[in-house]
Structure formats: C-alpha cells, structure tokens
Amino acid sequence: MQDYEEIVAFLGEWGPYQKFIFFILSFSTFSNGFCGLSFVFVGDVPEHRCLIPGNLNLSETWRNRTIPLIQGAELQHSKCTRYRLNVIMNLSETFPDPDFLNVSEIEQEPCLDGWEYSKEQYISTIVSEWDLVCKDHWKAPFSVSMFFAGVLVGSLVSGQLSDRFGRKLVLFGTMAVQSIFGIAQVFAPSWEIFCLFNFLIGLGQISNYVAAFVLGSEILGKSTRLTYSTLGVCISYALGYMLLPFIAYFLRNWRMLLLALSLIGLTYIPLWWLIPESPRWLLVKGRVKEAEEIFQYIAKKNGVTLPEVLLDEPELEDMRTRQAQSYTVFHLVKTYNIRAITVINVLIWITTAVGYHGLSLSTSNLHGDNYLNCFFCAAIEVPAYTAAWLFLQKFPRRCTLSSTTLFGGAVLILTQFMPSDISGLTTALVMSGKLATTCGFSMIYVYTAELYPTAVRNMGVGFSSMASRIGSIVSPYVFHLGVYDKFLPFTVMGILTAFLGPLVLLLPETFKIPLPDTFEQMQNVKGLKCGSTSKGHIRSYKKGKPEHNDQNNEEN
Template sequence: MSDFDEATSFLGDYGAFQNLIIVLLGLSAIPCGYMSVIVVFVSDTPEHHCKVWSNSTISGAHVEPPFHERSSWIGPDSCSRYKVRANWTVPVELANSTEECVDGWFYSTERYTATIVSEWDLVCDNAWKVPFSTSLFFVGALFGSFISGHLSDRFGRKPVFFFTLVFTPVTALIQATSFSWVMFCFFNCLKGVGMISNYLTSLILGAEMLSDSARVSYTFLGHSLGYGLGYALLPLFAYFIRGWRMLLVASAIPGLLLVPTWWLIPESPRWLLQKGRVDEAELVIRNAAKRNRVAVPEVLFKAGEMSVAMVFHGLALNTSNLNGNIYLNCFIYAAIDIVMYIATWLLVNRAPRPIVLFSSMMFCGIMLLIIMLVPDDMHLMFQVLGLLGRIGVSAAYSFMFLFFPELFPTVVRTMGVGVNSTGARLGTILSPYVIYLGVFSKILPYLIFGTFSIIAAVFSMLLPDTRNCQLLDLISQLPLLLSKGNSYSPDAYD
C-alpha cells in the first residue's frame, strides 16, 4: 500500500472537507466536557443540620426555624444534635447530651433546590457514597477505554462514535429518573462508558482523516477546545438549573442534536484501507475532493497514562473544596483550559514531544507542592497556586491526545489509545477519594496530585519524539520510529 499521506496530499490541509470535520468532531467533544465533571453540582453537599421535632407533630406538622436563622442550640455539628427533653414543649427544649440526627436533616436551598445528597441523605455515616458514586463514573470510563478500542478497530470508528454519541445522553436521561442511589450509581457507570468511548473514538476518527498540520489544529482547536467549551458551559447550566434531575436532562440535549451529522462524517479511510475495503476508502477521498473542489488522481490506492488524567480530573473535581463561588471557580478552571489549549497549539511544534509533556507536568507538580508551604489562612494563595497547577496539567492533558495517537499504528491505534486511557482511568477512579481527603486537610489533595505530576513528568522522558513524523500504519514500522525519531518515513517500507 502506498503512503496514505502522500496519496491524499492533493486534498490540501484546510479545505472545506477538513474544516467540516474539525468543526463537527469538535462540537461532539462539548458534551464530554461537562459530562465528566457535572458531578461537581449534581453531587455537591449543601449546608445541613439535624431536624428537631416538637410536640406539634401530633397534628402532622413540625417546627423548624429558617435555615440561616438557626443557632448552635441544634447541635455541635451537622451530624449530631442535643437530645430533646422528654417533656417536649414549643419551642423545643434540648438537653446537654447529644444524639444522632434520628429525624433526618434539613438542607439549605440557597444554592440548590436538590442534589443527590439532599435527595437520599448522603451525609455523615453515608457521606462515603458521594465519592463512591463519582468513582463509578470513572470505573465505567475505564471499561469504556478498553472496550471501545477493540470495537472501533474491529467494526470501524464511525459506528462506535455514533452509537456512543446516542448512548451517553440516553443514559443521562434515564439517570435523571433514578428512584434510588443504587440506580443513580449504575447509570453513572454506564455514562462513563459512553462518554470516554465517544471522546476517544472521535479523537482517532479525526486524526486519521487529516494531514499532519490539520491534525495538530484539530487536536487543540477542535477536539480539546470543544471539551473546554463544554466545561465552561457547565457552571452556566448549573447556575440557572438548580435541581440535579433537570440538570441531567439539559446535559443530554446537545449530544442528541449531533446525531444528524451521521450523513456528514465519513468512516476513517485509513481504517478502511487496513481492512482491505479500498473502494470505500477511495469513495471517502473522492467525496472529500469534491467538497474541496480539487481534481482526483485516476488511481488513489494500490491494493497490496495514568497520572496526568488523575491530576486533571482531580483538580476539576476539587472545585467544591475551594473557597468562593463554586460557579465562578468552575468557570475559571474551564477558561484556563481553553487558554492553555490554544497556547499549546501555538507551541507544540517548537520543541520535542517528550520535552513538552515533561515541562508542563513538572510545572504543575511544583506549583501544587508549593501549596504545602502556604499557611492555612491564606486562602487566596491556595487558589492562585492551584490555578497555576491547573495551567500545567491542562496543557499536558490536551497534548496527550495529539502525542499518543502518533505512537500507535492504524491497525491498533484506537486499541492502543484505549489501553492507555484505561490506565488513566485507574487514576481518575481514585481522584474523588483524594478530593474527599480535602475535608480533613486542604493540603493533602495537592500533595498527592503534585507528587504524581512529577512522577509522570519523569517517565514522559522515556517516550520517543514523534514531532514531524507521519502516522504509522503497520506494527512493523514501530522499530523505525523508535530508532530514528523525526527522520521516520513510511516510504522505507514500500
């Protein structure tokens, strides 16, 4: 088989076809941007305290002061209250000894009308269920990373992409009807399967249809930027939709609106060629040439990461532990991501790939570890250093989706990226529990994330440099890439 990039060079880099692919697949990443962190609002814990009942319950009513007018007489903390005296009166008389919140909790509705925490009392002894439900999303993402790679390498990128494009929002709609925490967790896991499968498959589908130059633009200004825009839209949705059920319903709509793009996005011609479906691959290229208004040659083809993802998602989920407005904090993190995607796109070809990954992760790690030296009362400094750390990991996270597909040949590209993403999901599964440690000490999550960032930076230097290299098609081409780096050309195997 002749070299794919050479055979399709007549299409150019940025014709109407390439621009359409970049825009449509970039739009498909928007739902992924908010699906992975929507838990920040859906599972947030409102302020709460024990309910205190009086003898007015005889008539079916109870006495409860307005939330912000309550006083310390209710109890020493949100998980206990002073015991009610035997001779109940109005107002309620309380003893000095304490007891559990036997009558349940009263939740503030200032920020949310309802979250899963207030819906099913996931506080105090049941507080562990909150990070557990979040981890199950990433457990689903782990399985999705592994399964989607095998399926798309076997059945094609396009069928898997569109199936998961529908599967994810449908799962969110069903999750919005959950009548129990167990049902919510089950569909949260399925949603993780669909989200990561769609995200990875769209990445590979676009990368395999575009030239080297257009692929870089697609990775940062299409795919990653779409993800960042989705993340930025989340606090806007959550601000106007304060109930968790309707927020999930709203999150499902954008994905379903993209279903008609089935008739605009073709199958990967690289994958079709590797499967021996030469006529179908030629049809894709000829349709692209028609859209670009260029002539087609008579004959086209001859027959013949674990730590980066944990830190990235961990810092995003840590929004609820930061001081200040949760909606503003979420938007600032999203804005940082968008700026870094553009900055990384501008700088990506100016240095070897391993150096870029090493520098961004090392910067992130150092910023997060410096937090250990900040006094507890300096909240602003905590936030500034955390945001600086986010800058480094955002650059690294977006860069991975350009770098890692370049390391695998077409025949196993989706599976290879999927296996890599599977390892990353192991880190993201743990990230909610790392965040939960922030309840006891604000420093601990940053210490753990900073340490893993530095470890990831060190190991990134072991990877080969794929800058200015063409995408590999066959496994037999891997040794040449490892030995020659930038001088690699598939022509050596023709």
C-alpha cells in the same frame, strides 16, 4: 507501493471540506465537557445538620441547643450527631432556659430522623435527596467512580467496536447511549439506579470521544492532525466545560440540570447526514465503492479532479495484509526497552489522570463562588491546550513535559501554606496547577504515540489511556479528602504531579525524530537528563539501518 497518505494526496491538506470536517467533528466532543464533570454541582454537599422533628414541643432556644458545637477550623454545629432527644425533652420541661445548664455533658446520638439541608445554593443535589452524608459520605465519590469505571470499560471495547462496525456508527451509537441514559438518570428512583446509569453514561462518553478522535485523524491530512488533536477536539471539550456552570447557575435542582445537559445531545442528530464514514476504514474492509464515493464528494467540495485510477488491487491487498497483522498486549512488554517505556507511560497516565480529574472535581473546596470557580477551572483549559500545541510544535518533549508537571506540582503544594485570609492567591495557585496539569495531559497523547512503533502504536496509546482510567476512578476520593482539610486534596495532587517531573526524563526524546515503524527503530530508555534529538538516530533511520536490533533490545 503507495501508502494511504500518498493515495489521497490529490485531495489536499486543508481544503474547504477538511475545514468543515475539522470543525464539525470538534463540535461532536462539546458535550463531553460537561458529561461527568456535572457532578461538581449534582453531587455537591450542602450545609447540613441533624433534623429535629417539628412536632416536638421545644422552644426555639432549646432547638438551637439540640445540635452540639464542635471545633474545627472554626466553631460550627455538628453535621452527624445531636444530643439525645428524650433527655432534651425532659430537661426542657423542667428548665425553660437552657443557658443555666451545661448541655454539652448530655449524651449524643446519630441523626435518627435524617438531616436538614441548606437551600442557600441548591434546591437539591443527590446528596440531599438520598442523605449521602456522615456514615454514607463515601457514596457521593463512589457515584463518580462508577462513571469512570464505565469510561474504563468503554476504553476496553470502543477500539474493537470501531474497527469492526466503523467509526461513524460507534460515534453516533455512543452519543445515543450518552444522551438516552443521561435522560433516564433524571428519573432515577434511588442512589443505586443513579450509579448504574452513571456507569452506562461513562461507557458512552469515552467511546464517543475516541471515535471522533480516530475519525478526524483518518479523514484529515497529517499536517492538520496535531492541530485537530490538541486544539480542535480539546478546545471544543473545554467550551462545553465552560457552559456547565452557566447552566448550573440557573438550574439548582440536580434533576433539571441533568435533563438540560442530556437534551443538548439531541442537537447532534443532524450530524449523521454530514459526517462520513472513514474512507480509510472502508478500504481496509474491502468496501472500495463506498470509499470512492466519499473521495468523489471531497474532491468536488475541494474543487479538485479525481484520478482515473485511484487504487489498484495490489495496493488494496497490501493495505489489508498490513491491517491483518496481529499484535497483542504482550508485544508492549516483550523486551526490556519497550517494557520500560510501557511501565513509565502507565505511571504517567495514571498520575496525570488523578491530577486532572481531581482538580476538576475540587472546585467546591476553593474559597469563593462555586460557579465562578468552575468556570475559571474550565476557561483555563483553553490557554492550556494552546500552550500544549505550541510546545509540541517547537520544543523537545521530555524537558517541556517535565518542567510543566514540576511547575504544576509545586504551585499546588504551595496552597497548603497560604494564609486563609488571602483566598484569591490560593485560587490563583490552584488554577495555575490546573493549567499545567491540563497542558501535560494534552501533550502525553502525542508523546506516547511517538514512542511506539507503527505496529503497536494504537495499542500503546489505548493501553496507556485505559490505565489512566484507574487514576480517574481514584480521583473522586482524592477530592473527597477535602472533608478533613480543604487543601489536603491539592497537596496530594501536587505531590503526585511533581513526581512526574523526574519520571518523564527517563523516556527517550522524540522531537524531530521520524515515527518508528518497527521495534528496531525505537529508541532506548535513557538516564535522567534533558537531551536534544539524537542525530545519529535520525541518520540511521533515514538510511534504513536501525540503530539497534531486537537482540540489543533483549539485552538492554
């Protein structure tokens, strides 16, 4: 009985049509690069201090003395308190010159009349528009957490929607959700409505990315899937991310910035007539005629001849039977071995998500220009994805991923010890940490898929990816630690990232080992060591004699 790969082998692996689909589906993830990460500018906190009403009869000298000075890293005006205005008014009438008074002994009060914000960098952000500072400072990172909460829900439902209604419909439907609610968010009248729209945008964002990933994987041949999943969609995402600071530099009003970014989604409308449905999904659903029409079109574009008999009924029935086999999340924890792999994977995905998103959102904590820092943070992803692709092609998974995360964690921890006058070195260390974290994040997608058997592979990757959204939701509060110390977020992320080094070594090695089709063919979790491919495992796999059976799995 032929499998799907053998059935469509006549189409070739890298013909003109596959190249076209590779690039056009990669382009569909372009807008994901700035969706969510726009908060770096939309939610940035401008310099601010208590507003002193302009109708008060105070001299300029007294106005300058109304805000207390506090000692932090340097002497600066308080952001959340002022001296009691009724006392200041009484004193100003008696003492025209405040230099003869010890003003610091006056009782303080909160900013009862609001705040005044610096216009040096931004015309407005959501922070300055809705006063998300001082006692409401938690609301800014919560806005990002709502986006990632939407991403979490999208992770839960996108797979089921894609399996039921098709990859193409979900791809374009979620693009529409992302664009429509992105435009609606521009007109949000309150912070609460802004958060609601952020949740809905997040729901569409991940579903769009996953649908493009799955559709490309099912149309492209197996020899190009690794390149597509690491270089294609990922680098397109990075290019979108690189465009973000360029647009934000010219649009300093948060509403105009979001409008411009959302309107870019309209450029995807023509793709509806260029991207086909997955023929593999159509065959499983029994829509053979539609699948054959797509095969005929691909064959014509590639200059190959379609076989007279492409599929017979037994082959179709076998595909449907295998698709209909039911597995649940319970199978990911059924035995000790697969349970250990699942738990370790979940910890790795959550921690990596905290590091990646925390670093992406923390550019405002770095010295120098926010726009340049954001661009560098985006541009560093291109060599990171390229390195991940090379590592996956040439080197064992465990040692490579472990070394990458240890290096990333170490350089981030070092930022805490850098002298304040060497800001360039600190930025270089953070960018090195971002490179390592991004490289690791890209690699774990492929590594996780290689660990699970075919029966639950999609479920295993999906469950791990869903767990990573917990890390994404937490990440805004990690970067928000910069309110207390600019380098504290990098230290926390460095410790978490370094923790992954030894944790990865607990997983089995999968390099040059055939993908397991059954639970019996899975490798056992081993000790903390960097090992090469198990030759015995490969021999037993090729002979069709599993190295261990379900009973051994239960005992292990």
